[in-house]
Amino acid sequence: MTESPDHILIVDDDREIRSLLSDYLERQGLRCTAVADGRQMQAALDKHRFDLIVLDVMLPGEDGLSLCRKLRVDSQVPILMLTARGDDMDRILGLEMGADDYLAKPFVPRELLARISAVLRRTRALPPNLAAQASAHTRYLDFAQWRLDTAERHLIAPDGVTVPLTGGEYRLLQVFLSHPQRVLNRDQLLELTQGREADAFDRSIDLLVSRLRARLRDDAREPAVLKTVRGEGYVLAATVAGAAE
Amino acid sequence: MSGPKHRRGHSLFRRLMLIWLLGLAVVIAVSLGLSLGASGRALRDQLYTQMAHDIASAARLMDYLPPAERADWLTSLDRPYYRFALAPPPERGYSGEHLEDEAALDLLRDALGDRPFTIRGEWKSPAGRPALYLGLTLTDGTPFSVTLTSPAGFMPRGRLFAAGALLVLGVMALTWLAVRLATRPISRLADAARALGDNPERDPLPEDTGPREVRDAARAFNQMQTRIRSHMAERTQILAAISHDLQTPITRLRLRSELLDDAATQTRFNADLDAMQALVREGLDYARSLDSNEASRSIDLNALLDTLRLEADEMAMPVTLDGRASQPYTGRLQGLRRALWNLIDNGVKYGERVDITVTETDTGWQIDIRDHGPGLPESERESVFEPFYRREASRNRDTGGTGLGLAITRNLLRAQGGEVVLENADGGGLRARVTLTRAG
Known part of the structure; x- marks a missing residue:
């Protein structure tokens, strides 16, 4: 447990946004360094260790997508991308390039703060051996003849039909796919999907699991993909392979 | 594609057909008139007169010759179309009283004077052609007969008319073909123009087939399509540029508002920013809805509707879902999702709660999104789809709408061959009826 505040690197070409954002985040108890472009970002990275990059x-010169891809070659530092509103391409590419989350501009400052906290918590919640798997950045995850599109956040069935998912279903499936063949109990699932502690009567995970089974056309009585381990939790009974195409 | 092919007024096809056929009818009538009329008759009368006199003189010659020499002379009297015999005529065929050409009979009577004669006719003589048999008696009582055979290719009047009718039919068929050939490119152009309204990204018309005029028209049409597309792209770019450039100042204002000490002011400040941001976002979405390049894919409609219901549920919006689709729909997922969400959101905003019903139809699916609000007067059910349309009672502003939501919805649906209309539901409330078409 570190007592010193998390150090955030802000990369944005607008001087005013840089200073306003730094001020805002520092008032919220974070430490900030703000730079204007990729070159300055590299210089800052050489000098300090950062907990997260916004x-x-x-950006002028080299754009954020390309910087993100280069960073991912030798660094696992969490990245939160700021994209143009509604530009799906930016969002999809950003996630493919290895960003941990994205937020469309203009954002509400509190939303940004919440996302930063969520990304920091998520990357810390994962034990080191799991973290390595979770950061395998491919767009598609293949399992049991199904495919999850992590950029557009939907499933593709064995027969090629696209099956949309709700945000909750997607996050839960993501968690299972990041921990294949590993039994996860409700507490872990709640923590990993929603970042909150489960109380004894919380059935929301069970509800989500049964909905996911329906989406996966998995037999509720004898599920083949998402199996119930009595008294322990749930397990994804399939191997997962990443695919870029 | 759509719309009735035949509207009020005559089609060009019918007009051209009429002109052609009238012209042909006149030509045929004139030529028939000439051949059956005065000059034709004079020619024929001359022929009959000559023939009648020929027959009369042959009979007189036979009268004059001694019976022993008659046979020798007979052969030299034969003509290509009639021959003589010293025998009674055959008793076949029909009686000559019904002979069509009364004038020819008169000529014959004139030429033969007081010599009596009988006449019989036959449609198909042993030679295979129509023939007339003339029976006479020489002064010494010897029977004398003449066999007149029609020249090969002779045609009785009835058959002549049949042939004429056949000719007219043939010409009509050819006319139909020619007129169709001439008018088809125009119909194709009309279809293309109609399709252009639905989808400006449609494939251009082929420019390398058909006659020169058709190619020219196709080329001009394609140029127009290109220009329309570039105008639309320009509009999209302007909207996108404006809203993009507004993003930085809005982001700054958002951050600055956090510096305000007065909580009440901050709240109002943020509400104004929300409105501004919504307008920027919707403006951009509207531009994009006209110019989407999202790919088509096979979509599980049940999962999509269920997802929308659950997401509404999470936002405490009361939504029910009824009915199932038995097969996947092929279309644009993001566009469809956004369109349906807009309708659900609207329904909850103005009509408290929403019931979604999906039914299968012959051509695809029908998704009804029905609310339980006051509904809309008939006069407004179409105009609410216009961009920035404001109701008189301006409900939009109260609920933070921008006046673009329904326009975006309709654009997104039409871009994938769908449609949305508003109707007042039985028992109150407004029903948005979305129709989606099955591919193929």
């Missing part, structure tokens, strides 16, 4: 996509 990276704007639209």
Whole structure:
């Protein structure tokens, strides 16, 4: 447990946004360094160790997407991308390039703060051996003849039909796919999907699991993909392979 | 594609057909008139007169010759179309009283004077052609007969008319073909223009087939399509540029508002920013809805509707879902999702709660999104789809709408061959009826 505040690197070409954002985040108890472009970002990375980078996509010179891809070659530092509103391409590419989350501009500052906290918590919650698996950045995850599109956040069935998912279903499936063939109990699932502690009567995970089974056309009585381990939790009974195409 | 092919007024096809056929009818009538009329008759009368006199003189010659020499002379009297015999005529065929050409009979009577004669006719003589048999008696009582055979290719009047009718039919068929050939490119152009309204990204018309005029028209049409597309792209770019450039100042204002000490001011400040941001976002979405390049895919409609219901549920919006689709729909997922969400969101906003019903139809699916609000007067059910349409009672502003939601919805649906209309539901409330078409 570190007592010193998390150190955030802000990369944005707008001077005012840089200073306003730094001020805001520092008032919320974070430590900030703000730079204007990729070159300065590299210089800052050489000098300090950062807990998270807030990276704007639209940058002069080398853009945010390309910086993100280069960073991912030798670094696992969490990245939160700021994209242009509604530009799905930016969002999809950002996630493919290895960003941990994205937020569309103009954002509400509190939303940004919440996302930063969520990403920091998520990366810390994972034991080191799991973290390595979770950060395998491929767009598609293949399992049991199904495919999850992590950029557009839907399932593709064995027969090629696209099956949309709710945010909750997607996050839960993501968690299972990041921990294949590993029994996860309700507490872990709640923590990993929603970042909160389960109370004894919380059945929301069970509800989500049964909905996911329906989406996966998995037999509720004798599920083949998402199995129940009595008294322990649930397990994804399939191997997972990443695919870029 | 759509719409009735035949509207009020005559089609070009019918007009051209009429002109052609009238012209042909006149030509045929004139030529028939000439051949059956005065000059034709004079020619024929001359022929009959000559023939009648020929027959009369042959009979007189036979009268004059001694019976022993008659046979020798007979052969030299034969003509290509009639021959003589010293025998009674055959008793076949029909009686000559019904002979069509009364004038020819008169000529014959004139030429033969007081010599009596009988006449019989036959449609198909042993030679295979129509023939007339003339029976005479020489002064010494010897029977004398003449066999007149029609020249090969002779045609009785009835058959002549049949042939004429056949000719007219043939010409009509050819006319139909020619007129169709001439008008088809116009119909194709009309279809293309109609399709252009639905989808400006449609494939251009082929420019390398058909006659020169058709190619020219196709080329001009394609140029127009390109220009329309570039205008639309320009509009999209302007909207996108404006809203993109507004993002930085809005982001700054958002951060600055956090510096405000007065909580009440901050709340109002943020509400204004929300409105601004919504307008920027919807403006961009509207531009994109006209110019989407999302790929088509096979979509599980049940999962999509269920997802929307659950997401509404999470936001405490009361939504029910009824009915099932038995097969996947092929279309644009993001566009469809956004369109349906807009309708659900609207329904909850104005009509408290929403019931979604999906039914299968012959051509695809029908998704009804029905609310339980006051509904809409008939006069407004179409105009609410216009961009920035404001109701007189301006409900939109109260609920933070921008006036673009329904326009975006309709654009997104039409871009994938769907449609949405509003109707007042039985028992109150407004029903948005979305129709989606099955591929193929």
